Amino acid sequence: MKIEHVLVGFIPEPRGKDALTLAATAARQAGARLTVAYVHVPAWTTPGPGKIDAEWQAYVLEQSDRALNQARRLLADVQDVPIDYVTSGNRGSGRGLAQLAVKAKADVVVIGSAPGGGRGRISLGxxxxxxxHASPVPVVLVPKGYADEHPFRIQQLIVTYRRDPASDDAVKQSAALAAQTGVPLRLITLVVSGGRGAKMAEEMLDRLREKVAADLEVAARGHGRVQVEMEVLEGKDVARALGGADCEGALLICASSETGPLRRVFLGDTSLKIIRSASCPVMMLPRNPAKKP
Incomplete structure (x- = not known):
């Protein structure tokens, strides 16, 4: 995985600022360009072919201009990242961003937390x-209040690892991104079944250590050496286990679930719990990643 183009969904609310902050930080660190998108409701049509309610269209355009102008003000100090500003009409903001990701050939989409939920946590809306369920590229979810206490750069990538092909691919992609951004990579396995589960996880990690090291070597080839750490985190539930991780300045990366409907990104039960428990931005990798021509 290499990030050359970051697409961020913006709305004129604090969560929009949170998303902008992370997106600009990631774009700068990756040497990527940034596209700020505001997805508005479609223009109303009136009877007759091609007729659009002029007053409603004017209102939509005015709201779009206000939103993007606010984004420009928030990013006024970002001089080292190429930035574009776009609008798009869609009844669903998420679907609109997914379509824009394809059209703009973005490598990742960034959004803020939904309203509600605690500070420093992610709520899904x-x-x-x-x-x-529609994005062909990774989606980054940013915690509430991130813009107020954000790091100046991403300091580490953390991959939640389980023994399956999706996680193996996530390790490879994350190692390449770690090399691109110049940060260390941490692989963590969450154990939520007590002492016996912890022992099983240790044994599993011992068996997988050589394979993971080989995967990382292939993923990092040509990008320089990537510092890698491995850790087992134990707790009575996912929240307690993840609470033992040092997530300062981190971007947490999760692979899509191997179960469920055949969709690009699908949240399994564990992934959903990880997102809700994380105290840092979370990147969900799609099951069927888009390939650039």
Missing amino acids: STADQLL
Whole structure:
């Protein structure tokens, strides 16, 4: 995985600022360009072919201009990242962003947390739900209040690892991204079944250590050496287990579930719990990633 183009969904609310902050940080660190998108409701049509309600269209355009102008003000100090501003009409903001990701050939889509939920945590709303079931590229969810206490750069990538092909691919992609952004990579396995589960996880990690090291070597080839750490985190539930992780300045990366409907991104039960428990931005990788021509 290499990030050359970041697409961020913006709305003129604090969560929009949270998303902008992470998107600009990631774009700068990856040497990528940034596209800021505002998805508005479609223009109303009136009877007759091609007729559009002029007053409604004017209102939509005015709201779009206000939103993007606010985004420009928030990004006024970002001088080292190429930035584009676009609008698009769609009844669903998530579906609109997914379509824009394809049209703009973006490598990742960034959005803020839905309203509600605690500070420093991620809440899922309709936009996230639509994106996580339609996006052909990774989706980054940003915690509430991130813009107020954000790091100046992403300091580490953390991959939640389980023994399956999706996680193996996530390790390869994350190692390439770690090399691109110059940060260390941490592989964590969450154990939620007590002492016996912890022992099983240790044994599993021992068996997988050589394979993971080989995967990382292939993924990082040509990008320089990637610092890799492995850790087992134990707790009575996912929240307690993940609470033992040092997530300061981190981007947490999760592979899509191997179960469920055949959709690009699908949240399994564990992934959903990880998102809701994380204290840092979370990137969900699609099951069938888009390939650039």
